[in-house]
Each structure stands twice: as C-alpha cells, then as structure tokens.
Amino acid sequence: MVSRYVMVEKDSGKTPPHIQMLVAAILQHQRSEDHQVTERENELVLDVSWRVQLSSRDVEVGQSGTGIKRLEPVRFLIPFAFPLRPPDITLRSDFPREFVPHIYPGSPGDPVCPCIAEVGITDLMFQEGISGVLRSLQAWLDRAAQGTLMDPSQGWEPILFQNIAxxxxxxxxxxxxxxxxxxxxxxxxxxxxxxxxxxxxxxxxxxxxxxxxxxxxxxxxxxxxxxxxxxxxxxxxxxxxxxxxxxxxxxxxxxxxxxxxxxxxxxxxxxxxxxxxxxxxxxxxxxxxxxxxxxxxxxxxxxxxxxxxxxxxxxxxxxxxxxxxxxANPGLLQRVSHRGQRKHRSLHFIGVGSVGSKVALSLARTGNYGFHLTDNSLFRGHNLSRHAIADPASNLGFPKVVYMKNAIESTLSVECTISADDASSPTFTIPGAPDAIIESTGAAAVAANLRWIPFDAQLYQVGVYAEAELAFLSAEPRDQSRGVRVDDLEAWLFQQAFQNRAIGRLLFAENEHSRMIVGPGCSSVTTVVSDPKLSLQVSAITERLDRTLQAWPYDDDRGLAAYCVRDPKSGNLSWTSTQLGKTHSHSCKRNGLVWEVRVLDSVVSLMKECRASAGKNETGGAIIGRYDPLLQTVHVTGLVEPPAYAQAGPSLFQIDYPYLQEVDEDTLEQTANTLRVVGTWHSHIGASRPSSTDQTTFSDLSQNLGLPFPVMIVYGADGLEILSE
Structure with missing residues (x-):
C-alpha cells in the first residue's frame, strides 16, 4: 500500500500547496485504494483504484452483470491551473458504456468520461468543494453498478455531444x-x-x-x-x-x-x-x-x-x-413555468401599453392562456423606455398590437388574435366569449364604455399610480353577474386612500409634474417613471392576476380589490386586498335626470353595525362618495362619525350644516377633489320608510350644500332606502 500523501516535483519546484491538498483529499477518501501519480507538462495525473459497492448478488463474482468491477480504475487529471479549472475524471476505455447513462460521448478505445452531476463539475466544485465532487463520483459508480443510475421518473438522458457546431x-x-x-x-x-x-x-x-x-x-x-x-x-x-x-x-x-x-x-x-x-x-x-x-x-x-x-x-x-x-410552444412553456396541471383561460386585453404589454407577455410565457389584444395606438419612440417590446426603431409607427402578436404567437407559438379598435367607441364589442377581459388603458372613457357594453366574461382592471409607487388590481365577480363593477372597486380604493394618509399621498398626489408631453399636441402625454420601478409593480400585479385567474371559483359573486404599495426606501412591496359583496344600486330622479346611486357593500355593513351599536336611539352622519356627472352616477364609499353634539333619540337624529360643510371641505382638500360629502344617512329603529321630516331635510340638503345630486339614506330594520324626488 502506497502512502496516502504525495509530494510532486515540477520544474525543480514543488507542486503548489492547493494541489497537494486536493490530491490528499482524494487519497484519503474511504473508497480510494492503490494509486499512482504522474506529472505531465500542464497537469498532474492521479490514478486510483476506486472501491465500488456492488449489489449483494454480484459481490462474489466481483463485478456487476453489466461488467462494472468491484475495483474500478479512476483517473483524475488535475490541471496546474486548478482551481480555476476543475479536474477531469475518466474511467477505463473498456467501461461498459452502452449499458450506462450519463456518459459523455467518445470514440471506441478512448477513456470514458462520466457525467457525475447535473450542474457540471465546475459548478459542483465551487458549490460543494472537492468533497462534493467525490461524493457525486461515489454515488455515480455505485448506482451504475446497481443499475439505478437512471431514474425513470426523471427521464432518458440524450447523448451529450461535446463538439456541438x-x-x-x-x-x-x-x-x-x-x-x-x-x-x-x-x-x-x-x-x-x-x-x-x-x-x-x-x-x-x-x-x-x-x-x-x-x-x-x-x-x-x-x-x-x-x-x-x-x-x-x-x-x-x-x-x-x-x-x-x-x-x-x-x-x-x-x-x-x-x-x-x-x-x-x-x-x-x-x-x-x-x-x-x-x-x-x-x-x-x-x-x-x-x-x-x-x-x-x-x-x-x-x-x-x-x-x-x-x-x-x-x-x-x-x-x-x-x-x-x-x-417554444404552450406545452413547453407550461412545463418550465409550473408544476402540475393548470387551467387554460382565454383573455381579451384592452390596452397593450407599458402596463398591459408586460402583463400579457408574462402571462403568455406560462403557456396557459390564449389572447385577443385590442389597442388602436401606434408604437412610438418613447414607448421603448418601458414597453415589453423593445424592437429596433424601424418598427416605430406601426400598431402596438402587431408587435405583441408577433411576440406572443410567432415567437411563443401561443394563440393570439388582434384588433385596432377604439375601446371607447359606442360601437366597440368584445368578440367571442373570453374567460376574462383585462383593461389597462388608464382611460376614463374606456372604463366608462365597459360599464354598458354587453359581454359574457369576467372583467379585470389594472393600473399603476404615483410613478409606480402604487398599483391596483380589481376584478368583477367570477359569476359574471356584474353585481360589483370595477368602478365600485375603484371607488373603494379612493376611500382607502382617504382613510390612510400614506396611501392618499400616493394616489391623490398625481399631478402635472409626473407627466410630460412626448409628441405634437397636448394629447401626447406619458407618465414619468423608470422601467425597473414599473416592472417591479407590474410583476407583482401579474403574479396576483395569474393566481386569481387560475383559482377563483366560478360561483363567487364577490368582487376583488387589491392594491400594492412599494416602500421607497427598501423597495419592498406590500399588498392589501378585500372582497366586496354586491353593490346596492338605486335609480333616483333629480331635476328630470335619472341618477344611479351605488352604495358599496362595505358601507352598508358599516351602517348595520352603527345602527346596532346605537341601541334604542337613531344614529347617522355624513356620507362620503364620488360624483361622475357625465354618467350621472354617485358612488357612496364611506361614513363619517357624527359630531359629539349631534341630537339623537328613538325617533330623532339631527346634525347641522356647518358640520357637513366642514367635513366636505376637509375631504375635498385631502383627496384632491376626488371625494366629497355627497349627503347624509341615519338609522330608523323600525322600518326604513322615510318620514315627512326626512323629506324636508332632503330638500334642505340640496339647497345648503349645492350638491349635483344630494344623497339621503335611511337604514332601518328592512335595510336601506334612498330618498328621491
């Protein structure tokens, strides 16, 4: 038996200490036996006899049924450039390569080179050191001898040619x-x-x-x-x-x-x-x-x-x-994106700008979705700063949907059709029957149009605010009842911003300094924000959207509202979300016009709690909301506690107009004129039917506050009722 430690002379100098340590580690391994060292011009050759663990039936014979021996010659070719270059490991030239997987190709008579690790020997050595390399070699030879080197659940390894041209x-x-x-x-x-x-x-x-x-x-x-x-x-x-x-x-x-x-x-x-x-x-x-x-x-x-x-x-x-x-094809994309089977969904994207393009392309890469894209805008120079498609300038001036289709269908082989229709037009329609519509234009006219046009799909809305410090995702009910609309969910977001000053500073601070004109005409406007910040928020939205599309039950009649805030110091993202029940919608007349009053379910629940807490007395106060005069809609988003001096009794609740005016002014200032006082509410011990006093108060409310449409809500034992002319 030769000593397990060796010192090799090279050009009158000693072998570098780190190579000596490598040789010593190999010789000290429990499977390493007789060895021989030879020095070449650029490398050290270490031949060892490696003890292989045979199966019990092969021990007496001294080799496996495929010809792998109890003592296998193993050669380590250690370059003097080690550790920048790893050692090569070879086996005898007559090793039974035709019966063993995970071998690099070679010519007959050449030494056999085993592939002992998925990551490659270089990465393995840097990750786990020489001990990791030796462990992998030991496992490779033992499993080869026992016929378990290939895992059927993993699959067949193709030939690993090293001279790919x-x-x-x-x-x-x-x-x-x-x-x-x-x-x-x-x-x-x-x-x-x-x-x-x-x-x-x-x-x-x-x-x-x-x-x-x-x-x-x-x-x-x-x-x-x-x-x-x-x-x-x-x-x-x-x-x-x-x-x-x-x-x-x-x-x-x-x-x-x-x-x-x-x-x-x-x-x-x-x-x-x-x-x-x-x-x-x-x-x-x-x-x-x-x-x-x-x-x-x-x-x-x-x-x-x-x-x-x-x-x-x-x-x-x-x-x-x-x-x-x-x-690329959907099957391949699915295998590398997720484990297990996922549902296939058809999506109609309205808007493929900097936000919509990133969401669509990211979802396309999962292989689980088919697409129809609608956008009538052209690809312009400033789009290259944030758009998911960053093709050469020769592509400028063409519709964005054309290049999105090329990326999704031609490159990824994912189904994609397109149209350059104006989604704000009264003649706009949703073709086919998609599972979901995803609107990301940020255009009020498009959002308004989607309230009225018929479609048989679940509607989602995504948006990014405050230079990508805040992102918002909303979804109408999966049952497609539209009992909760995206405008209701957006109104909920405004109420959250009113109640949370930190969110309010982000949402309501959107002003002219965050936008710039990028082309001829005042309509050529874009938001000033960097692609890394935008991409971070959009990635978070897309991941949440993907989970929702895959997991949300079809019979759920609630809407989803979620916003994501980015910490400006750490960059961390924080989600807040809720599910809202059916919005209470009422049609009311005012000066010959019909207004739609939409009371969020969260507000109705709060009214119910306040009524119960008041016991045998009535209660009430100011209600906060948002007007949309063009569409003659008012959203009731929240309640304000009554002043301490409010008069309350079993059949009485009264507040004064200075209190309402003060709340209105504070709300308008805090929300940049987005929310305001839209009226009052009070409870009834019994039925919700308005009294004659309620009717008089309703008339006074309109005259004193100058509201486009004053809202008075009575909440009683049988729910709520809204006063109208």
Whole structure:
C-alpha cells in the first residue's frame, strides 16, 4: 500500500500547496485504494483504484452483470491551473458504456468520461468543494453498478455531444409533430425521408430552421435526410459515441440497428447529394426511447448532424453534431413555468401599453392562456423606455398590437388574435366569449364604455399610480353577474386612500409634474417613471392576476380589490386586498335626470353595525362618495362619525350644516377633489320608510350644500332606502 500523501516535483519546484491538498483529499477518501501519480507538462495525473459497492448478488463474482468491477480504475487529471479549472475524471476505455447513462460521448478505445452531476463539475466544485465532487463520483459508480443510475421518473438522458457546431431549430415544432404522428406505427426497420432546411448564419454559427417542405427555398438549397431508427433492443441502450467524421456517424447508426443494406441505401442517399454538387446536408437521426426524455413530454431523441459532402465519398469527411432546439410552444412553456396541471383561460386585453404589454407577455410565457389584444395606438419612440417590446426603431409607427402578436404567437407559438379598435367607441364589442377581459388603458372613457357594453366574461382592471409607487388590481365577480363593477372597486380604493394618509399621498398626489408631453399636441402625454420601478409593480400585479385567474371559483359573486404599495426606501412591496359583496344600486330622479346611486357593500355593513351599536336611539352622519356627472352616477364609499353634539333619540337624529360643510371641505382638500360629502344617512329603529321630516331635510340638503345630486339614506330594520324626488 502506497502512502496516502504525495509530494510532486515540477520544474525543480514543488507542486503548489492547493494541489497537494486536493490530491490528499482524494487519497484519503474511504473508497480510494492503490494509486499512482504522474506529472505531465500542464497537469498532474492521479490514478486510483476506486472501491465500488456492488449489489449483494454480484459481490462474489466481483463485478456487476453489466461488467462494472468491484475495483474500478479512476483517473483524475488535475490541471496546474486548478482551481480555476476543475479536474477531469475518466474511467477505463473498456467501461461498459452502452449499458450506462450519463456518459459523455467518445470514440471506441478512448477513456470514458462520466457525467457525475447535473450542474457540471465546475459548478459542483465551487458549490460543494472537492468533497462534493467525490461524493457525486461515489454515488455515480455505485448506482451504475446497481443499475439505478437512471431514474425513470426523471427521464432518458440524450447523448451529450461535446463538439456541438450549431443549432437545429424546429420551427414552430413542425418537425416534432411530424415525428409524433409517424410514431403511431413504430418502425421495426429503418425509415428514410428527404426534406429541406433553411440555412442561416448567426454570429459565426449556423442555425437550421426545419421546414416540412418538399421543395427548397428560393434562396437556399440545404437537403435534410431524416433517419428513423428501428425500435428494438438497440434503442433501449446508450450510444455514447463521439461523432466527428462520417465514419463515426455510420458507427452510431450501426449501434442503433441500421446496418447492411439499409446503411448502404443511406450512404447512397448521402453520396447522391454530393454528386449533385452540394457542399453539405443535414442528417437527422430520430430514436424512439423507452421513456420520455429528461425535461420533455415525449420519448423521441432527435440528433441532427451537419455533414460536409465530398465527391470521393470520404469516410473522413467532417460531420458536426447540431443542438436540437425545440421551438417554444404552450406545452413547453407550461412545463418550465409550473408544476402540475393548470387551467387554460382565454383573455381579451384592452390596452397593450407599458402596463398591459408586460402583463400579457408574462402571462403568455406560462403557456396557459390564449389572447385577443385590442389597442388602436401606434408604437412610438418613447414607448421603448418601458414597453415589453423593445424592437429596433424601424418598427416605430406601426400598431402596438402587431408587435405583441408577433411576440406572443410567432415567437411563443401561443394563440393570439388582434384588433385596432377604439375601446371607447359606442360601437366597440368584445368578440367571442373570453374567460376574462383585462383593461389597462388608464382611460376614463374606456372604463366608462365597459360599464354598458354587453359581454359574457369576467372583467379585470389594472393600473399603476404615483410613478409606480402604487398599483391596483380589481376584478368583477367570477359569476359574471356584474353585481360589483370595477368602478365600485375603484371607488373603494379612493376611500382607502382617504382613510390612510400614506396611501392618499400616493394616489391623490398625481399631478402635472409626473407627466410630460412626448409628441405634437397636448394629447401626447406619458407618465414619468423608470422601467425597473414599473416592472417591479407590474410583476407583482401579474403574479396576483395569474393566481386569481387560475383559482377563483366560478360561483363567487364577490368582487376583488387589491392594491400594492412599494416602500421607497427598501423597495419592498406590500399588498392589501378585500372582497366586496354586491353593490346596492338605486335609480333616483333629480331635476328630470335619472341618477344611479351605488352604495358599496362595505358601507352598508358599516351602517348595520352603527345602527346596532346605537341601541334604542337613531344614529347617522355624513356620507362620503364620488360624483361622475357625465354618467350621472354617485358612488357612496364611506361614513363619517357624527359630531359629539349631534341630537339623537328613538325617533330623532339631527346634525347641522356647518358640520357637513366642514367635513366636505376637509375631504375635498385631502383627496384632491376626488371625494366629497355627497349627503347624509341615519338609522330608523323600525322600518326604513322615510318620514315627512326626512323629506324636508332632503330638500334642505340640496339647497345648503349645492350638491349635483344630494344623497339621503335611511337604514332601518328592512335595510336601506334612498330618498328621491
């Protein structure tokens, strides 16, 4: 037994201490036995005998059924550049590579290079040190000997070529779809077909875009020969063969069961292309494995090769493996985005500006949604600062929806249709029957139009305020009853801002200094905000929206309102949310006009609590709300406690007008004229029917406060009633 510590001389100097420590760590490992050290010009070679744990039935024989020995020779090639370069690990050249996965390809007679970690040996060494590398090597050899190195639940590992020379892009997944369709009858003999590829040059590399076409493109002539390997014992084994020349490629095909007359026929197909004066072709080998590939939902290993053609049919002609690139598709996007099955939802986006484009593109990348996009605005220079699409300036001046469609449908292969309609127009309609409508224009006219146009979908509204310090997400009921509308939910947000000064400073401080004109005409206005701040808030909105779309029960008749605040110091985000029940809507007349009074369910609940707390006396006070004179709508959003001097009794509640005027002035100032006193309310011990005194007070209220439509609410044993002319 040789000593476990070694000192190696190099150029009259000693081996660096850190390499000595590495060697010592390897030799001190419990599985390391006899060893030998050799010095080369740029590296240290350490050969050890590694003790492998065989299964109980193989111990007496001294090797596994596949030929893995109890003592396996392992070579560590330690570069003098260590630790900037990790050691390479190799096994004996006659290691049974055809029965073992996770091996880098090599030529017959070459040492076998095991792939001992998913992250690669460099990352493994920096993450876990040499002890982590040795643990992984030990586990790899033990599991290889016991036949458990490949986990069927993880999938089949494809051949790991180290000399990839380019890419084979499966354009829109058409090649894989063709393979799947043809797999209904798994070939027991080799199958050949010829197609064409488009050849493109990208940064000195070649990108191949496979097209299911029988004719070459007008500007290219790159034939593609597709070879389907027969399904049999060979396809259930591992072919770790390094392919660099044509003879290597034919050797790989022989290991896949393609030989004799079939191989001769294939060779003729290849040589005919060279005789036709072509310089290269693409040969695509398709292997149906016994289980799905790692990270895939199919069992087809696709191996494309770039083959240089020669007139003399030289077996030494260069062949380079290409990386098969599966085009983006909903299935692939779903697998890498989420675990488990998720629902598919169809979405209609109204507005794909800086907010809507980010939300739509992010949801598209999950693979769970189909899209229809509506936006009639054009892509302009300032949009590049925050829009999800940042294409070259040559794209400016075209509709935003055109580039969004290209990103969602052409790039991600996700269903997407578009329209450039004006969503504020009375003739605007929602095509089809989407699961949800998502409005993000920030335009009051669009929001107003969506109150009245008919549609059979759940409506969401998203917005970002105060230079992306505040974001808001609202959703009407999932049951599509529209008992709670997005304008009700927005009114709730204003009430929250009135009650919370910190939120109020963000929401009501939106003024002219946060906006700028970016084009000819005063209508060309944008908000001043950086893309990082905006993207942070929009990401939070999108994640919340995604969860809501997937999980919200269809029979829920409540609306959702949620706002997210960004801490300006830490950048942390904080959510506040609620669900509101059906809004109490009443039509009332005033000066010949019909007004809609919408009392939030939260306000009605508060009235009920106040009435119960007052006991045998009436109670009441000022009510806060928001007027929309154009649409003749008033939202009642909150209550104000009555003054201490208010008169209250079993059939009496009275407050004075100076109190109402004071509350009105304070509310207008605090909310930048967004909310104000819209009237009063009081309770009845008995029924809600207004008394003659209530009618007189209602008339006085209109004259004294100068409101466009005064609201008086009576809340009694049978609920609330609103006075009207």
């Amino acid at each position: 380019g890419s084979f892009l499966d354009d829109k997944g058409s090649f894989l779809r063709g393979v799947r369709d043809a797999s209904l009858a798994a070939p027991t003999t080799p199958a050949f077909s010829v197609g064409w590829c488009q050849r493109e040059t990208l940064d000195g590399r070649f990108v191949y875009v496979q097209k299911l076409s029988k004719k070459p493109f007008e500007y290219t002539k790159t034939p593609a020969i597709v070879v389907r390997a027969p399904v049999g014992q060979e396809s259930k084994r591992f072919q770790h063969i390094d392919v660099r020349k044509r003879e290597d490629l034919y050797l790989l095909l022989e290991h896949l069961g393609i030989n004799g007359g079939d191989l001769t026929r294939l060779q003729k197909l290849v040589n005919d292309q060279g005789a036709n004066g072509l310089d290269w072709l693409i040969l695509i080998v398709v292997i149906k494995r016994p289980m799905n590939l790692i990270g895939c939902d199919h069992c087809f290993e696709i191996l494309p090769f770039d083959c240089v053609l020669t007139i003399n049919e030289s077996p030494k002609a260069k062949v380079s493996p290409l990386q098969y690139i599966e085009a």
